[in-house]
Amino acid sequence: MSTIDNKVPHGKPLKDTWTSYKDKVDLVNPANKRNLDIIVVGTGLAGGSAAATLAEQGYNVKAFCYQDSPRRAHSIAAQGGINAAKNYQGDGDSTYRLFYDTVKGGDYRSREANVHRLAEVSANIIDQCVAQGVPFARDYGGLLDNRSFGGVLVSRTFYAKGQTGQQLLLGAYSAMNRQIARGKITMYNRHEMLDVVIVDGKARGIITRNIVTGEIDRHSAHAVVLGTGGYGNVFFLSTNAMGSNVTAGWKAHKRGAYFANPCYTQIHPTCIPRSGDYQSKLTLMSESLRNDGRIWVPGRKEDVDAIRNGSLKPTQIAEENRDYYLERRYPAFGNLVPRDVASRAAKERCDAGFGVNATGEAVYLDFASAIVRYGKEQATIKGEKNASESRIKELGKDIVKAKYGNLFDMYKQITDDNPYETPMMIYPAVHYTMGGIWVDYNLMTTIPGCYAIGEANFSDHGANRLGASALMQGLADGYFVLPYTIGAYLSYDIRTGPISTDSPEFEAAEKEVTKNMEFFVNNKGTNSVDYYHKKLGNIMWEKCGMSRNEKGLNEAIDEIAALREDFWKNVSVPGYANELNPELEKAGRVADFLELGELFAKDALDRNESCGGHFREESVEVGGPQDGEAKRDDKNYAYVSAWEYKGKPSEAVLHKEQLEFKEIELKQRSYK
């Protein structure tokens, strides 16, 4: 086991580190930028913003996405908002506080210097997006509005209805479009990256498959940037898009990029529960709902039974017979505890038999008291002193509708229940992966010239991400961090000239990809790709999900390895390699998930502590006020696990990046 250098500049106080870095970093002169090519894979918030900014700076950018348009990357589905330390509300926010909240929310498993930089540039993101025409919500004075989000005590979240991700992504897409029109970005829609090509130890290009024609192509560049998102779909069911995958990151891993903290997964507490075995994905209900919704289950078992057999409605259960378990257990933060805490608390109640739907895996999220509270406020504003109860509810519903209307509509569309009249049912689901490709302070992976940004990397969220911070990180990396740090690398490449795609390295990589595609369509096995994906998802959810233990993880490792072996023998992919073939695309992705899943379990097994989204049953507090809560072990586990590929997941070698905390004192997270 070795330690790795994170390249964080030393010698300056943390608050001056990034400024000082920018002052001294090597720059590439504009005339030379014209001679440098950069490949950006993925066009979500990170990839899209990076492509646009690098092109503006003068580099030649080639951008790739598997979707039919860069505007459809899954960042688009983020609902709630984006954090920024603007302190427009004057409620005590600051760069330091955003930094502190993010490190604490990540359960002290993130890199201080990266997080501080993130907090520093957060305010710029909002300025930038407003200038691009992103229609953030505003108050009646015309200024920007904020809402609060889980795990923090200030209102720093900017939002555009419940479609903040969409609006930010369309902003980045518009910036890309401007550069595509100028010829500075060459856009490849419906192209999937299937390998990264290393020449003389440096990332010099990628191999792609044209999803429409099946053509395998070589693309060269002086640097390769992966903004390819998270790997939550290793669980089969998640809130990710159907196409979201780990393939780009995993191929880079197999070529030498260390994979960091694969077991850090965020299981989001407020998703629509599963309704049957045919379920293809899960839908998130924005965490912002927890600002006004109260989470509860019945306090009495007989009420649970009556609810499940349909003889009782939740609205008929009296206040005193409801268990608002988050308010009960965490009086200081109540319904706004961080996501990992809220998810585990829901699982605890459902495991105890208090789940409120047929599967026993659902809790209520109730807006009745918010509707009355807002209704009374509105009645006062409108001078309706003697407003009736129904009038108050009517006024209150209008406010709730204005705030969350589209989310309520979405819920009704999916479940056929009206959340204005009856509480929503929710349950945790896999949502985000904090783990990802290991990167240094420059966002470079362990492959020189290969960068990872946004959810694809591991750096900023530690073991748990706070709400509204994913959008912040994606745009921070793409607009404001990478454009500086990549110059430091490329400044040594100004005399290199164009990279040829005729080298043996490109040829070998292309051959391997082609061989793989041919294998799948010729295998003529007995089971569909989904058959394997669902089995993998089941192992992951049962044994590497919200709660993990040594026995289960060991079983998961064996079961996944066996499943992978079976997959390579018996998978069936219809059609041909040289046509639009969605099953073939899935096969390649699932093959990589089957390797990642094993590494995931191995990583979870190594980390015998509970931190953030990673909960080990062996590591809990016993006795005292924190009885039963997750127990972190800073003495033995205050490190980043960076795994090196050695032929197969079971042989992966662990490298440790020891985490240093200079500004923040490590404490047990308490939301009580």
Place this chain on the structure above:
Amino acid sequence: MKDMNLTLKIWRQKGANDKGKMIDYQVAGISEHMSFLEMMDVLNEQLINSGDSPVAFDHDCREGICGSCSMFINGEAHGPVKGTTTCQLHMRSFKDGDTIYIEPFRAKAFPVLKDLVVDRSSFDRIQRSGGFISVNTSGNTQDANALPIPKQDADLAMDAAACIGCGACVATCKNSSAMLFVGAKISQYALLPQGQVESKTRAQNMVAQMDAEGFGNCTNTGACEVECPKGIDLSNIARMNREFLGGSLKG
């Protein structure tokens, strides 16, 4: 409600240059809680297991926001429920024994690539012709609150910006007009002070590209508004025309 048995009549077309036709399929045991695309998953699993080729269709987020899914279902873009994308359409909108017609979005500017998958890159090209504000992403713009924007304008801009670029408006329009799509983007920027600087030239350029792509003209039928899953309204077309006219007069 008990599970449903359905007859599906689906457009099958091997490739962009092949001839396509409607083919019948039977699916059984469909739950009312399934989404329409989950029903398609069931069909595809059935086809794969019997050695047939599965139906290709575009889809990704399956939560109604990415705009990937399309499909003309029983003669309507995204099917029978208003304000809904195909992925958010649920089988409770159908009943046991129904025959469902499933076709791709059809328009000259949306050529079929395979089965139900169409090429909507014409939309991207329209956006590239002017769907942006010409500001660099330096982060050194003015403070976000330096310029107050009336809430009503910001809200209207947001309503226009809610377009997901799915193309239902085009598919449903008898003229295959893209004016609702283009009008929405032009409106979003025209309503915001940041976007007003280039508003007139933007309208000119985007409309020119829209015409070049082969989209038809608007004859005020309003079908686009009815079928739009995001409720983009016709006033956006009126605003586009105003901006366009303003740009023409300016010369």
